[in-house]
Amino acid sequence: MNRMTMLGTGYVGLVSGACLAELGHIITCMDIDAHKIRRLQLGQMPFYEPGLDTLVQRNHARGRLAFEADPARATAGAEAVFIAVGTPSGADGSADLSALFAACHLVIESAPTRPMLLVQKSTAPVGTARRLRHEIASRNGHGALLEVAVNPEFLQEGCAIETFLHPDRVVIGTDSVRAERLMRRIYRPLSLQGTPMVATTLESAEMIKYASNCLLATKISYINEIANLCESVGADARVVAHGMGLDHRIGSSFLHPGPGFGGSCFPKDAQALLRFAAECGVTLRVVSAALEVNRAQAERMVVKSEAALGALPAPRIALLGLSFKPETDDIRESPGLRLAEIYLERGASVVAHDPMAMPNVRTTALGRRMRFAEAPYEAVHDADALVVATDWEQYRNLDLRRVASLLRHPVLLDLRRIFEPQDAVDAGLDYHCVGLPPRLGDRNHREPRTQAGLGARRTAVDRATPTHARADSVSRKSAP
Numbered sequence: 001m002n003r004m005t006m007l008g009t010g011y012v013g014l015v016s017g018a019c020l021a022e023l024g025h026i027i028t029c030m031d032i033d034a035h036k037i038r039r040l041q042l043g044q045m046p047f048y049e050p051g052l053d054t055l056v057q058r059n060h061a062r063g064r065l066a067f068e069a070d071p072a073r074a075t076a077g078a079e080a081v082f083i084a085v086g087t088p089s090g091a092d093g094s095a096d097l098s099a100l101f102a103a104c105h106l107v108i109e110s111a112p113t114r115p116m117l118l119v120q121k122s123t124a125p126v127g128t129a130r131r132l133r134h135e136i137a138s139r140n141g142h143g144a145l146l147e148v149a150v151n152p153e154f155l156q157e158g159c160a161i162e163t164f165l166h167p168d169r170v171v172i173g174t175d176s177v178r179a180e181r182l183m184r185r186i187y188r189p190l191s192l193q194g195t196p197m198v199a200t201t202l203e204s205a206e207m208i209k210y211a212s213n214c215l216l217a218t219k220i221s222y223i224n225e226i227a228n229l230c231e232s233v234g235a236d237a238r239v240v241a242h243g244m245g246l247d248h249r250i251g252s253s254f255l256h257p258g259p260g261f262g263g264s265c266f267p268k269d270a271q272a273l274l275r276f277a278a279e280c281g282v283t284l285r286v287v288s289a290a291l292e293v294n295r296a297q298a299e300r301m302v303v304k305s306e307a308a309l310g311a312l313p314a315p316r317i318a319l320l321g322l323s324f325k326p327e328t329d330d331i332r333e334s335p336g337l338r339l340a341e342i343y344l345e346r347g348a349s350v351v352a353h354d355p356m357a358m359p360n361v362r363t364t365a366l367g368r369r370m371r372f373a374e375a376p377y378e379a380v381h382d383a384d385a386l387v388v389a390t391d392w393e394q395y396r397n398l399d400l401r402r403v404a405s406l407l408r409h410p411v412l413l414d415l416r417r418i419f420e421p422q423d424a425v426d427a428g429l430d431y432h433c434v435g436l437p438p439r440l441g442d443r444n445h446r447e448p449r450t451q452a453g454l455g456a457r458r459t460a461v462d463r464a465t466p467t468h469a470r471a472d473s474v475s476r477k478s479a480p
Contacts, residue, residue: 005078013084019164021059023189030074040067048329072110080117093271115145125276129202152209158327169196173205217266219254221293227257227435237435257435260297262324262333298338318383321390322354329356336389353379391416400427
């Protein structure tokens with residue numbers, strides 16, 4: 001058992017602190033936001049992550065997890081202080097390290113003269129840990145024995161507790177035997193269950209994090225490009241990805257075609273690595289291409305919508321899914337929000353639903369231009385198209401015949417492939433997804449409704465031309 005402090009109660013800090021407490025350590029989570037600390041002391045979570053509220057409340061009740069706004073009290077008696085603050089993208093794409101160094105200064109100012117380990121858990125460019133060491137040496141005149149380690153996080157939102165307590169590996173970057181021994185002792189419960197411990201230098205530990213995230217982002221962009229080609233040649237990208245993934249050298253993870261990657265890590269880390277590499281005189285063409293493909297994929301999804309709806313002015317879009325992935329309320333770099341922004345710019349109206357993320361979206365400038373529905377069917381009612389942007393489990397259980405009866409036009413854009421195409425067709429829906437040519441709904445089952453004021457929303461040519469032919473035509477003209 002070790003006594004430790006976690007600076008920052010954002011996603012990484014709170015999850016990591018609660019999980020370290022679950023492993024038996026005594027953890028104090030510290031944040032300069034006193035209001036957030038008060039809420040945590042009352043058991044109120046600042047964000048949604050499955051199981052986190054229970055984990056926090058259990059360890060708080062056991063006396064293993066505390067919350068503190070005062071740096072001196074938070075670090076008193078701590079053997080290690082983890083820094084888990086945000087490193088967002090700056091205007092030029094580089095990582096903004098201001099919060100990281102501010103946290104370092106808090107530790108320096110409150111540090112005792114006994115040995116203490118400062119652990120960089122925040123994702124930061126290679127060389128940052130060395131800079132922290134220099135910062136400590138230059139500002140710490142009273143000689144506190146502070147050492148530095150790097151311990152990157154590999155949490156997956158939506159299953160963060162599982163990925164912390166049962167990780168693929170734990171990466172430990174140090175430059176002293178004492179620091180490595182302490183880090184190994186902290187993670188001994190995971191080591192005993194067979195988790196590999198990768199002990200390396202500060203620089204290698206920092207690089208492992210960036211290299212890992214950028215490879216995963218590249219896999220997503222690659223399969224999306226293959227999926228786009230599959231649509232043109234009549235192949236099924238899901239089957240192609242499955243066949244690829246059975247090769248153990250490739251693996252099946254992150255081979256799921258869709259509207260592109262988002263979240264707090266992949267876009268930010270790829271941009272930061274590109275910027276850092278450029279400063280080192282190195283051009284990372286593959287990472288650059290992964291980002292470009294991801295930007296183009298959102299545009300391509302809108303082109304799909306326009307092709308499916310034909311010459312429909314000011315369409316109403318029902319958008320299901322605003323978080324960047326299911327089981328989280330995180331809307332950072334959300335593909336669904338990127339789509340909503342483009343739809344609105346092109347004159348459409350958007351009615352959105354998300355099980356968890358709507359409160360976060362309502363407070364944004366984009367959210368103030370959208371409408372929100374309390375239930376999926378409410379969003380679909382009288383919409384011209386249904387777009388599924390996030391694969392929440394509850395959306396998989398939608399009654400497609402009911403969906404078809406509520407839509408003004410039978411258009412379903414299943415960007416996460418959560419429905420079986422034939423089920424949608426049998427329900428009377430025109431089915432569009434990523435990685436499969438469009439399929440027309442059974443018109444004997446259901447005809448699109450019209451309303452006064454909508455007019456002839458599809459021209460005679462549109463009505464006579466199959467949807468897939470219109471999609472091919474628009475794609476050739478407009479696809480990025």
